[in-house]
Structure formats: C-alpha cells, structure tokens
Amino acid sequence: MARNLDAKCRQCRREGEKLFLKGEKCFTDKCAIERRNYPPGQHGQKHGRLSGYGVQLREKQKVRRIYGLLERQFRKIYHAAEQMKGITGENLLQLLESRLDTVAYRMGFGASRTEARQIVRHNGILVNGKRVNIPSFVCRPGDLIEVAEKAKQQLRIKGAAEAAEGRGYPEWLEVDAKALKGRFKARPQRTELPSTINESLVVELYSK
Numbered sequence: 001m002a003r004n005l006d007a008k009c010r011q012c013r014r015e016g017e018k019l020f021l022k023g024e025k026c027f028t029d030k031c032a033i034e035r036r037n038y039p040p041g042q043h044g045q046k047h048g049r050l051s052g053y054g055v056q057l058r059e060k061q062k063v064r065r066i067y068g069l070l071e072r073q074f075r076k077i078y079h080a081a082e083q084m085k086g087i088t089g090e091n092l093l094q095l096l097e098s099r100l101d102t103v104a105y106r107m108g109f110g111a112s113r114t115e116a117r118q119i120v121r122h123n124g125i126l127v128n129g130k131r132v133n134i135p136s137f138v139c140r141p142g143d144l145i146e147v148a149e150k151a152k153q154q155l156r157i158k159g160a161a162e163a164a165e166g167r168g169y170p171e172w173l174e175v176d177a178k179a180l181k182g183r184f185k186a187r188p189q190r191t192e193l194p195s196t197i198n199e200s201l202v203v204e205l206y207s208k
Contacts, residue, residue: 056205059198066197067096068113073136078206089199094187097172100125100145101135107175107182108164109147109157124151139184146181 050058064074081091096102101110101117104125110116117135119125125132126146127139139145147157157180165177171192175182 053205056201059201060205063096063197063199063202066113067099067102068117075206078202089203090190092202093190093193093197093199095138097188097193098138098140098184099135100127100132100137100139103139103145103173103184106164106170106173107145108161108169108177109145109180111156111160111163115156115160119147119151119157122151124148124154124157141184141186143184144181145184146179152180 060074064071067074069077077095078088078092081088081095084091097106101113101120104110104120105113105116109125110119120135120137121133123131123133124147126144126148127137128144131148151157161177161180165175169175169182170188172184172186172188173182174185
C-alpha cells in the first residue's frame with residue numbers, strides 16, 4: 001500500500017498551519033509551527049507571492065495532507081462528491097469526514113488520523129458489530145463504531161480517548177469514552193467543519 005512518508009512536522013510547516021498530524025504534540029509548544037512557522041528547506045524563509053493556481057494547489061495539498069490521502073485517492077473522492085446532489089465542496093468534506101479512519105480519530109480512538117488508520121488496519125474497529133479493516137470505508141448515519149474487545153486494553157487507545165474526551169467531540173458524533181464506542185449521527189454540516197479549509201479553491205483547481 002502506498003503511503004506518504006514525508007515527516008509530519010515538515011508537512012505542517014509547508015502549509016503554514018497546524019494540520020494536527022502528530023497527536024498530542026500538536027497541542028504543546030513543541031509543535032514545529034510554534035517554533036519555526038516558515039516552509040522547510042534552504043529557501044523556506046524567502047516568502048514569494050503565489051499565483052492564483054499556486055493558491056489553489058496549496059489548498060488542495062493542505063486538505064489532502066490533513067486527511068492523509070495520496071493524490072489518486074483524493075481525486076477519486078472528489079469525483080464521487082461531484083456526482084452527489086448539492087455543493088461539490090461541501091460534499092467533498094462530508095465524504096472525507098465519513099471515512100472510518102477519520103470517524104475513529106474524531107471519536108478519540110487514535111491520537112492522530114495516522115494512528116486511527118493503523119488501528120483500523122489492525123482489526124481494532126467494529127462497525128455495527130462487524131470487524132472492518134478498510135480505512136476508506138464510508139460510515140453512514142446511524143452506524144455504531146466501537147473498539148474491538150482485544151484492542152480496548154491498548155494504552156495508546158485509552159490515552160487518546162481520555163485526551164479527546166477532555167477536548168470534546170463534534171456535534172455529529174455521539175461518544176461513550178469509557179466504553180470506547182460511539183454513533184455516527186449524521187454527516188457534518190459545513191458550519192460544523194473547520195473554517196481554515198477553503199474547499200472552493202479545491203473545486204476551482206479540479207474544474208480547470
């Protein structure tokens with residue numbers, strides 16, 4: 001399986017903002033953005049103006065990195081969003097947030113999306129009582145997501161769940177942190193998603 005092996009902190013620095021790729025480290029002053037908020041590399045501190053295309057490309061790359069997807073995977077989801085009724089950009093974000101790895105991360109079953117994806121891959125997540133080890137599995141409203149019994153003893157899952165409970169959960173999820181299970185109530189509305197993402201730029205880029 002192809003993966004993006006770039007250093008997580010370098011990805012955040014390249015996009016100029018926190019993408020929350022390193023779990024709890026992103027919430028401390030050890031975060032790379034707090035220390036060096038400029039792109040990595042020899043010429044990172046030389047700021048040049050981006051063209052319109054450059055702005056669109058950077059936004060697409062940022063969204064892709066947030067959700068940990070390769071270009072081919074991301075483009076496939078975008079085309080699916082195009083076929084749906086409604087606004088393509090909002091559909092895109094809803095599909096990304098409906099992926100099992102992202103839902104598991106939002107519920108606090110992993111400290112980061114990468115960790116949540118690994119837990120899914122290792123048969124650690126059940127959907128409606130059945131084991132699902134496909135991170136790209138699309139959850140539907142009403143689905144019950146829970147940590148498998150054997151995986152509940154993992155300290156990393158317990159730690160991630162405690163941290164997530166302290167920060168709170170999105171409105172579209174219902175989570176029982178002690179039982180390590182939750183329900184995907186509905187696909188999120190645009191107002192419930194991060195305002196730092198400008199999905200219209202992604203749509204403009206792919207529409208060319």
